[in-house]
Amino acid sequence: MLSELRPAATLLGLFTLLLGLAYPLAMTGAAGALFPTEAAGSLVSRDGHPVGSTLIGQSFTQPRYLQPRPSAAGTTGYDASSSSGSNLGPTSAKLAERVRTDGAALEAATGAALLPADAITTSGSGLDPDISPAFAALQVARIAEARSLPKEAVERAIAGATQARTFGFLGEPRVNVLAANMALDALGAPANR
Secondary structure, eight states, X not given: OHHHHHHHHHHHHHHHHIIIIIHHHHHHHHHHHHOHHHHTTOEEEETTEEEEESSSOOOOOSXXXXXOOOXXXXXXXXXXXXXXXXXXXXXXXXXXXXXXXXXXXXXXHHOOSSOOGGGXXXXXXXXXXXXXXXXXXXXXXXXXXXXXXOHHHHHHHHHHTEEOOBTTTBSOOEEEHHHHXXXXXXXXXXXOO
């Protein structure tokens, strides 16, 4: 019996070291060498202090900032420790009521009769860092008024944070909310969110 257990224990130890330690360390090292920014969390800093990540959305509520899409992560949204969607299906009365209420409020605020989907729907993770250029365009007038800036200056700041389709054909054009808000702050003195 000992002669059968010895090879099994040896292989268990070998594969534990190889697949449980060596391989993860090699992949972590390779990721850090090939993609240093992404491996470190894609952190964005201002004045030497991290203010966010280009990959994880956060809530901006002041009128002077570009606001992200709604979030179902946590009780107040954009809670990274509770990343998830609302899990409400297309036949959910609660979802329909929330979309109707949010849509009516946004229509009243912007005067837009047709809203982009990301303006009133949450993402699967609840932490989407990007919005559509159409949703960003709906917010230009509010931001310009709150910052006492010409609309063109706000549009240029947003355009600088707009990314095209990946490789020219994957996904949709998108605006990174944090990058746009940092560009807006660069136009004037930053304020609290």
